Amino acid sequence: MLQLKNIYKSYITGGSRQIALDGINLKFRESEFVTILGASGSGKTTFLNIIGGLERCDKGDLIINGKSTKEFSDSNWDSYRNTTVGFIFKNYNLIPHLSILENVKLAVSLNCLSKQEKQDKAIEALNKVGIKDYMRKTSEYLSKDEMQRVAIARALVNNPKIILADEPTGNLDSKSSIEIMDLMKEVFKDKLVIMVTQNPIIAKKYATRIITFRDGEVIEDTNPLKEELSQKEICLNKTKMKVSMSMKLAMRDISNKKLRTFFYILISSIGIMGIALIISVIQGFGEKISNYENDTLANYPIVINKVYNNFIYNTKSSNKNAQTEDELDLNKDEDAIYPYDSNENNTEYKNKITQEYIQYIKNMDNDLFSAISYESQVNMNILKKDEDGKISVLDTSSVNLSSYPEDYGDGKYLEKNYDLLYGYYPTDKNDIVLVVDEYNRLDRNILNALGINYKGNEKIEFDKLVGKEYKVILNNQFYEKQGNYFYINSSEENLNKLYNSKEAITISITGILRSKKSNNLSDLPQGISYSNELCNYYIEDCQKSEIVKYQQNSDYNVITGQTFKSKKDKEGIIDEISGVNILSSINQSVTKNQMLSSLGASFLPSCITIYPKDFESKNDIIEYLDKYNKNKAEDEKVLYKDTSTTINKLSTSIMKGITIVLIVFASITFLISLITIFILTYASILERKREVCILRVLGSKKRDIVRLFNTENIIIGFLSGVLGVFMAYLFMVPMNFMLEKITDLADIAVLKIEYALVLIIISILITLIGGFIPAKIASRKDPVKFLKNEN
Numbered sequence: 191m192l193q194l195k196n197i198y199k200s201y202i203t204g205g206s207r208q209i210a211l212d213g214i215n216l217k218f219r220e221s222e223f224v225t226i227l228g229a230s231g232s233g234k235t236t237f238l239n240i241i242g243g244l245e246r247c248d249k250g251d252l253i254i255n256g257k258s259t260k261e262f263s264d265s266n267w268d269s270y271r272n273t274t275v276g277f278i279f280k281n282y283n284l285i286p287h288l289s290i291l292e293n294v295k296l297a298v299s300l301n302c303l304s305k306q307e308k309q310d311k312a313i314e315a316l317n318k319v320g321i322k323d324y325m326r327k328t329s330e331y332l333s334k335d336e337m338q339r340v341a342i343a344r345a346l347v348n349n350p351k352i353i354l355a356d357e358p359t360g361n362l363d364s365k366s367s368i369e370i371m372d373l374m375k376e377v378f379k380d381k382l383v384i385m386v387t388q389n390p391i392i393a394k395k396y397a398t399r400i401i402t403f404r405d406g407e408v409i410e411d412t413n414p415l416k417e418e419l420s421q422k423e424i425c426l427n428k429t430k431m432k433v434s435m436s437m438k439l440a441m442r443d444i445s446n447k448k449l450r451t452f453f454y455i456l457i458s459s460i461g462i463m464g465i466a467l468i469i470s471v472i473q474g475f476g477e478k479i480s481n482y483e484n485d486t487l488a489n490y491p492i493v494i495n496k497v498y499n500n501f502i503y504n505t506k507s508s509n510k511n512a513q514t515e516d517e518l519d520l521n522k523d524e525d526a527i528y529p530y531d532s533n534e535n536n537t538e539y540k541n542k543i544t545q546e547y548i549q550y551i552k553n554m555d556n557d558l559f560s561a562i563s564y565e566s567q568v569n570m571n572i573l574k575k576d577e578d579g580k581i582s583v584l585d586t587s588s589v590n591l592s593s594y595p596e597d598y599g600d601g602k603y604l605e606k607n608y609d610l611l612y613g614y615y616p617t618d619k620n621d622i623v624l625v626v627d628e629y630n631r632l633d634r635n636i637l638n639a640l641g642i643n644y645k646g647n648e649k650i651e652f653d654k655l656v657g658k659e660y661k662v663i664l665n666n667q668f669y670e671k672q673g674n675y676f677y678i679n680s681s682e683e684n685l686n687k688l689y690n691s692k693e694a695i696t697i698s699i700t701g702i703l704r705s706k707k708s709n710n711l712s713d714l715p716q717g718i719s720y721s722n723e724l725c726n727y728y729i730e731d732c733q734k735s736e737i738v739k740y741q742q743n744s745d746y747n748v749i750t751g752q753t754f755k756s757k758k759d760k761e762g763i764i765d766e767i768s769g770v771n772i773l774s775s776i777n778q779s780v781t782k783n784q785m786l787s788s789l790g791a792s793f794l795p796s797c798i799t800i801y802p803k804d805f806e807s808k809n810d811i812i813e814y815l816d817k818y819n820k821n822k823a824e825d826e827k828v829l830y831k832d833t834s835t836t837i838n839k840l841s842t843s844i845m846k847g848i849t850i851v852l853i854v855f856a857s858i859t860f861l862i863s864l865i866t867i868f869i870l871t872y873a874s875i876l877e878r879k880r881e882v883c884i885l886r887v888l889g890s891k892k893r894d895i896v897r898l899f900n901t902e903n904i905i906i907g908f909l910s911g912v913l914g915v916f917m918a919y920l921f922m923v924p925m926n927f928m929l930e931k932i933t934d935l936a937d938i939a940v941l942k943i944e945y946a947l948v949l950i951i952i953s954i955l956i957t958l959i960g961g962f963i964p965a966k967i968a969s970r971k972d973p974v975k976f977l978k979n980e981n
């Protein structure tokens with residue numbers, strides 16, 4: 191049956207080699223009761239463990255049924271332990287939280303028998319050892335003698351060929367010892383029983399053969415086997431713990447340690463609750479924002495401005511004198527303006543707002559918008575006085591004239607969108623403001639046209655500009671008629687007279703403004719901006735002026751005498767009504783419309799503001815505006831600004847910020863959960879060392895052990911997830927109450943049911959991940975070390 195050929199086994203402890211077995215050669219019959227005697231440390235247990243496949247020898251071979259085990263894999267050894275060997279230990283090694291029946295069934299649980307067969311076999315074994323009546327009890331209610339009977343039943347249940355018993359009566363009184371020995375003799379009568387004992391009387395009474403060990407060697411064998419062993423097939427059925435078994439073991443462990451498991455679940459669920467609350471806030475805020483977009487932002491207008499300023503500055507300049515970005519930042523704190531060449535590093539785009547475009551806007555479906563407003567701008571006749579007192583006509587095309595709206599949505603436009611750097615916001619229709627760029631800079635052309643004296647790149651103090659006056663001259667004074675033509679009398683004497691006349695309107699720079707940093711709705715180009723009121727007053731007067739009336743009735747330019755260009759001739763002159771002033775009308779070919787607008791007869795829309803009815807109409811309007819630009823050359827496109835998108839971008843970036851912070855929190859929570867689960871699973875493993883080792887002795891594979899812990903972790907993960915989600919729903923009530931107090935938004939935190947389900951799955955995954963390494967550690971626990979320490 192069994193043969194040991196020259197078996198050597200040694201251990202290295204503290205640097206020295208300890209020989210446990212020193213060349214053991216023994217043969218065993220298929221059926222005999224062998225007792226192993228020997229002093230402590232003589233190698234008896236090591237010998238038993240090698241036969242039982244719990245330890246491997248260093249040298250030699252264990253032959254089973256004539257077959258060498260040298261090539262056995264771990265899996266072969268597991269099957270061998272489960273099907274061929276039954277173990278009985280001095281301290282019984284029962285699993286305390288399982289019933290007697292379940293303890294016995296554990297050994298058959300790894301076989302491929304049906305549930306009923308396993309049950310029947312276990313009951314039959316318990317019946318044989320006379321303990322069937324207690325099978326529903328756990329081991330804690332049994333006497334030592336009864337516990338050993340259970341252990342015998344467990345060793346018997348698989349009907350193994352070999353029974354290995356390590357001092358089975360070591361913990362029993364003499365009466366119980368005799369009972370147990372009688373029982374063993376009876377139930378194992380046709381098997382090979384190898385029993386280690388310290389008791390020579392028992393050995394003599396029950397054994398058919400006594401082998402005595404000393405210092406790892408056999409010194410006596412009362413009934414050695416001489417003949418050769420016949421070769422037989424060893425049946426090594428594959429062992430595998432069924433899912434139902436690992437589920438049962440896990441459930442038993444959980445229900446047995448209710449309080450511990452409850453705290454375990456509670457701690458893990460706090461992490462899940464944290465993540466659930468974070469998700470609910472992110473999701474809730476996201477929804478609130480999109481509702482806000484639909485409800486509120488829909489009312490934000492689409493703005494088509496003469497100057498499309500998207501605030502992109504290329505600060506890398508080829509000009510050596512140009513300021514670096516850091517220097518530019520310093521400008522902001524100064525009470526001064528910095529002259530610069532805008533062409534070099536500015537990407538302002540000038541929209542060509544033509545009659546055709548205005549008509550296109552007018553043709554838009556009226557149902558899409560609630561209102562369209564046109565901010566007017568007009569070419570004014572303005573005189574300036576240089577520092578040396580010389581009067582001249584101001585080139586309005588160079589100063590970027592624009593008009594600012596009085597009211598804009600829910601407040602004063604300038605106050606809302608511009609910082610006052612110096613002076614005061616306009617209070618009168620004749621007050622004008624100077625708009626600088628975000629670095630306090632102003633284009634040289636504007637400064638030159640305004641008649642400001644400065645040297646090179648030297649800064650200009652604000653007080654030099656604020657208070658500066660200009661004179662607006664109405665058409666009837668500005669143009670003199672001669673026959674069928676009009677001309678500007680630009681003699682020094684006449685300009686002086688006009689400048690000082692009482693009809694001249696004095697306009698003065700009252701303040702210097704800069705776009706608010708966070709506000710992208712500020713659309714005024716840098717330069718001079720005047721009130722809409724002044725603009726309307728001027729247009730009204732111009733329309734009544736003689737030159738305009740004359741021009742309206744003439745087919746030629748009343749100043750130059752030239753014929754007009756057609757609306758769009760071969761040279762591609764566009765009938766653009768903005769951006770043409772009287773000086774350019776004189777110097778180049780213009781259309782009649784352009785001439786009239788340069789005379790101030792028609793207003794030039796410097797800004798068209800469209801207020802969409804709702805969010806969907808806004809998209810339709812945008813589509814309509816985009817359609818105009820389709821197939822147009824780059825410089826002919828009219829660019830618009832969707833202010834709601836600007837605000838939306840702002841809220842999206844705020845949301846992004848909040849999300850990142852919350853995700854960091856969620857990650858920390860996740861990590862803490864993971865570490866907690868790791869620690870708790872590890873603690874559970876330490877606690878369940880006995881169970882793990884017994885399962886291994888009974889033939890469970892390492893994989894089965896991992897699966898056992900994984901099953902338990904899945905159950906805990908699931909319960910933690912459910913509890914975490916439930917607590918999150920509970921916490922959401924006070925949290926929403928608090929958030930409503932702070933933000934005025936009701937029911938911010940919402941957790942959709944599908945997210946809750948995903949969180950439960952995440953919880954299972956967390957516990958699986960957190961418990962994976964401890965489960966692996968558990969599966970690698972050496973049952974031999976445990977048994978040696980326990981016995």
Ligand SMILES: Nc1ncnc2c1ncn2[C@@H]1O[C@H](COP(=O)(O)OP(=O)(O)OP(=O)(O)O)[C@@H](O)[C@H]1O
Nearest residue numbers: 201203208209210229230231232233234235236237
């Ligand atoms: N895991 C181990 N590591 C180191 N040394 C070991 C280990 N297992 C056994 N030994 C040593 O090997 C020798 C044989 O030990 P073994 O337990 O087999 O003896 P034993 O006869 O069963 O003793 P006892 O009756 O006290 O259980 C002893 O000297 C022991 O210290």
